[in-house]
Amino acid sequence: MALPRQVELVEVGPREGFQFEGIGAPDKLATADKIRLIDMLAATGAKTLQIVSFVSPKQVPQMADAEAICAGIAPHEGVRYQAIYLNDKGLERALAQTGLDIDGKITLTTSETFALRNQKRTLTQDEAMARRIAELYVAHGIRVNYGMLMAAFGCNDEGPIPLPRVLELVAKLHEISESTGGALETLNLADTMGRADPELIRQVVGAVRARWPGLRIALHLHDTRGLAIANAYAGLLEGVDLFDSAVGGLGGCPFAGHKGAAGNVCTEELVFLCDRLGIATGVDLDAMVACARFAERMVGHALPSKLVTAAR
């Protein structure tokens, strides 16, 4: 396949970073700084920002200010502000905000071990929750058109995930969407624990595309084992044109099962890669590097981004 001519990036650094950096220190990052980072990111040319998660303040106290963040940002024209949630309660909180873009996203997970840890549900309960969330969307006039599959490329506990299992779950995402009168338009394959490699990316993306040629594929790539940017390149080689990425390489999954979980693929490095390959992202690299520098000052330590160091 030819490389895509343009790529859309979903900036997940705020949500990933606020969640991860606050582990054990929920007040480490000031709400005002979080808002400032989001406002800076909105001015980089990034068109979609994932800014908070609506999750249990008991489990994730560092996200207790999610509503305050939503209320505090200065909406930037042309920018979509999004959130994540793991259950109907979280979705209700998201729906209560003004200015959030709720995109009809349902999520399944390949690994029961991970689902129990991250969502506190068995896979059966998890599927039931996806169906409940889908109904809630419909009740609010939102089409169920976006599926996400967590741990699509392997699990720290369960190891490799067989391709037929991945395809079965993608089929289920389609079925849930269609059961509500919707149709899946986008599928996000998440390498939640950073276990993918470039050839696995090509194999899984290729197999999904062969079966559902009209489906737009997105990748969510953690850099846990250092391969995220190579995996992103592999995605580009397969024509993938939608990526989650995190400024500075912020983030990490608090429930991935080891302490060193790295964040998502670094936005400025992905922008740099796309710039070099002649792929338009709409993001201004210098402005994104400035955001990464601010994020480093916020969290009080160097972030994984190499580019932010090189650019100094």
Added chain:
Amino acid sequence: MALPRQVELVEVGPREGFQFEGIGAPDKLATADKIRLIDMLAATGAKTLQIVSFVSPKQVPQMADAEAICAGIAPHEGVRYQAIYLNDKGLERALAQTGLDIDGKITLTTSETFALRNQKRTLTQDEAMARRIAELYVAHGIRVNYGMLMAAFGCNDEGPIPLPRVLELVAKLHEISESTGGALETLNLADTMGRADPELIRQVVGAVRARWPGLRIALHLHDTRGLAIANAYAGLLEGVDLFDSAVGGLGGCPFAGHKGAAGNVCTEELVFLCDRLGIATGVDLDAMVACARFAERMVGHALPSKLVTAAR
């Protein structure tokens, strides 16, 4: 091209790391620790170790113990110990050691700005030095069969290097080798300042291979802008089966023109990538991760390797 079935790694972490970590603090790393790291690396399955550079102790005081390191290591059967040098004086010092493998390597550079900073020579002087070194090899019965091209993928000061210029310098490396009765067997394309991208790697490697089909191509990839592992994957896609890499991602070029120069592509991440792709390296991943942990304790800070963190 098909992926190679096996890949040879040259572990450059000691030379890169000792050189870079000692900038401004030549006594920071104890000679005994340097020797211990080399001895640990020799037991990982890595077959070639680049352990020191013979350079001016005035310019690079942290390498003043190069001879002591060579004398102190415990030679491991089947492991080749190598060194680098930038001029005839350095080569004479290397030749005076017992147990070093001197491989008939000559080096040219694409960028005069970089040559002036790193080698303290104009390009004309640099070429003359390559010829002098070639003659010195011949005088010691060493065939001139290995060429290296520094800044082959761009320069921080001079920007992109046109492909015809790269090919012209590779032709010159051939000519120097042949003028001594040798023949170039291996060409190392060095991304000295971490400016390559995966498509540029494929373009340059492809063009060199098209013109010199019998030449074995090696890559030396710095991770300055975060793309090293993607560039390595691009090299594998072009069939490259010889890579320099640095345990933990150690190193950086002291003369690259900015402080944040990252080290070489991280050995354990490259081994992990190869393991995943079914490419044999002969290196034991756990043993290499243990070396990276020891290197982190030596230098007193976290190294760029993500895998070493994930593996904890």
